[in-house]
Amino acid sequence: MEVATQSAEALKRQIATTEEELKRLKEQLAVVEAQSSIEKAVDGLELGAGPVTTGKWPLELEEYKRYGRQMIVPSIGIQGQLRLKAASVLIVGAGGLGCPAAAYVAGAGVGTLGIVDGDTVETSNLHRQILHNTAKVGMKKVDKIVEKYDLVLDCTDHPTSRYLISDICILLCKPLISASALRTDGQLIVLNSPPLPTGDASGGPCYRCVFPKPPPAESVVSCGDGGILGPVVGTMGVLQALEAIKLITSGKLLAREGEKADDASMLLFSANSNPPFRSVRLRARRAKCFACSAEGGLTLEGLSSGSLDYVLFCGVTTPVKILEPEERIEAREYERILKEGNRRDHLLVDVREKVQFDICSIEGSVNVPFSTLQGSGGLAAEGEMPAWIPEALPSDAPIYLVCRLGNDSQIIARKLKENGLGKDSRYIGDLKDGLKAWKEQVDNSWPEY
CATH class of the missing domain: 3.40.50.720 (NAD(P)-binding Rossmann-like Domain)
Incomplete structure (x- = not known):
């Protein structure tokens, strides 16, 4: 049954x-x-x-009606209309x-x-x-x-x-x-x-x-x-x-x-x-x-x-491959981290520009635009904490980076490591394939733009 x-x-x-x-x-x-x-x-x-000239008139009568207001423009005229037709x-x-x-x-x-x-x-x-x-x-x-x-x-x-x-x-x-x-x-x-x-x-x-x-x-x-x-x-x-x-x-x-x-x-x-x-x-x-x-x-x-x-x-552009596999996590794995842990036990940094962040974002994420991190503006001196990292965040708390497709996030993850943020036991990595993967693996209602 x-x-x-x-x-x-x-x-x-x-x-x-x-x-x-x-x-x-x-x-x-x-x-x-x-x-x-x-x-x-x-x-x-x-x-x-059809042919440029038919019968008594060079254009069909319907064409005179259709293109009449165009033909009376001095720079067009009947000759210009015939050239267009040909x-x-x-x-x-x-x-x-x-x-x-x-x-x-x-x-x-x-x-x-x-x-x-x-x-x-x-x-x-x-x-x-x-x-x-x-x-x-x-x-x-x-x-x-x-x-x-x-x-x-x-x-x-x-x-x-x-x-x-x-x-x-x-x-x-x-x-x-x-x-x-x-x-x-x-x-x-x-x-x-x-x-x-x-x-x-x-x-x-x-x-x-x-x-x-x-x-x-x-x-x-x-x-x-x-x-x-x-x-x-x-x-x-x-x-x-x-x-x-x-x-x-x-x-x-x-x-x-x-x-x-x-x-x-x-x-x-x-x-x-x-x-x-x-x-x-x-x-x-x-x-x-x-x-x-x-x-x-x-x-x-x-x-x-x-x-x-x-x-x-x-020039041939190839997908960004900066981080090692162990430095990247799947979107579904990050969802599991959210469900099992406390949001304050880690930091999710969204590196998209603010105009994109305002369209949609993962709850609890912090927006630090890629453009501010390309130079040294968004980074502190070596060994110091950037201003966008909460003071209450534990020193060994993981930092995850996310962007739209998983390219910019790799660049910033590597830059943070080179700046000394990951020299202790802190994990720094990104969400593989970014928010595109989040839609595919976690939330199919996520807006795609």
């Missing part, structure tokens, strides 16, 4: 899970079937605009930059729009990647690739891809609009415009001209680690679309004989500055640039053969 009851309960749970999955799939189907006109444009339902644009990256850029490029009437992105949609993307929604979490962002295009928008978020995309544009003589955003700041550059061949000093600078050397790998901060404000990355994506429309309608997608590059500049945006925009003048093509100079070594053969290792060029 007991076995039958257990089997019945198991079947009920399975049915409930299946019904929940079916409900989710139905919601997902409803959303996909009801996509907005902007998203349809991006997915290809309005990309093929143009093809490739957007690399369908994230916070690519989503608004794609929406406005498609909305302007560009004839062919290609999007390249091998990533999947995550819940943390949704506050800024406006083409995606909750029902698409886990789906591929884009599944199609367009091979031939006139203009490229780099909407990616890592130096490796930025150098690769720029090199391709140089070799294929394509203008490139590159942008980036982090926290409350962004930058925008129009590169390789005009797109003259390699070795022609009259062409616009490439990404390597502006940044001959990549930043140190350890200094590269992602949106996941540094944070991003949605309107900031949206602003930069919209500006990319604007620059694309300006290039297309002015007829500058192709280099003309004898044409020289305009003075190149980098547009910098800071949401917290007044004014928020400023422009930095850039030099022309660098005389010994690897990609676009006559002395450069960049070739299509080298690019296609894989001999150019962009990951190696930009």
Whole structure:
């Protein structure tokens, strides 16, 4: 009888899970079937605009109505609209930059729009990647690739891809609009415009001209680690679309004989500055640039053969492995310590920045931000106790460090040991894999950000 009851309960749970999955799939189907006109444009339902001239008028009557307010702008006109219709644009990256850029490029009437992105949609993307929604979490962002295009928008978020995309544009003589955003700041550059061949000093600078050397790998901060404000990355994506429309309608997608590059500049945006925009003048093509100079070594053969290792060029970051296994404890082990002992018998130090600590923290933990401990500000003289260690804490009481992913905590644990705090019998270690492990092993209701 007991076995039958257990089997019945198991079947009920399975049915409930299946019904929940079916409900989710139905919601997902409803959303996909009801996509907005902007998203349809991006997915290809309005990309093929047909021939430039049809019948009596060069545009369809519906197009005059749709783009009329755009066409009466003096810098656009009917000729600019026809150029938009005939143009093809490739957007690399369908994230916070690519989503608004794609929406406005498609909305302007560009004839062919290609999007390249091998990533999947995550819940943390949704506050800024406006083409995606909750029902698409886990789906591929884009599944199609367009091979031939006139203009490229780099909407990616890592130096490796930025150098690769720029090199391709140089070799294929394509203008490139590159942008980036982090926290409350962004930058925008129009590169390789005009797109003259390699070795022609009259062409616009490439990404390597502006940044001959990549930043140190350890200094590269992602949106996941540094944070991003949605309107900031949206602003930069919209500006990319604007620059694309300006290039297309002015007829500058192709280099003309004898044409020289305009003075190149980098547009910098800071949401917290007044004014928020400023422009930095850039030099022309660098005389010994690897990609676009006559002395450069960049070739299509080298690019296609894989001999150019962009990951190696930009530096390879590996997971932090500073502490020995015995200097680290699992999240579940720390939970056992909490249950069995007194919270005053040890100290848990959360080294995340205060803005993250305020979002969520383990009860009883003390916040000492990593930034204050990198120098000597948060540490006392060798052999002395830092001010953040309670006086009532026993001299042999363990000190545990915790951070978001278990990297910064290792660095600080090692630093405390080197400063003499662990020279007696005091244990100093960290929670392995940080608060990510705490969610997985201890508290699945822990907010993930």
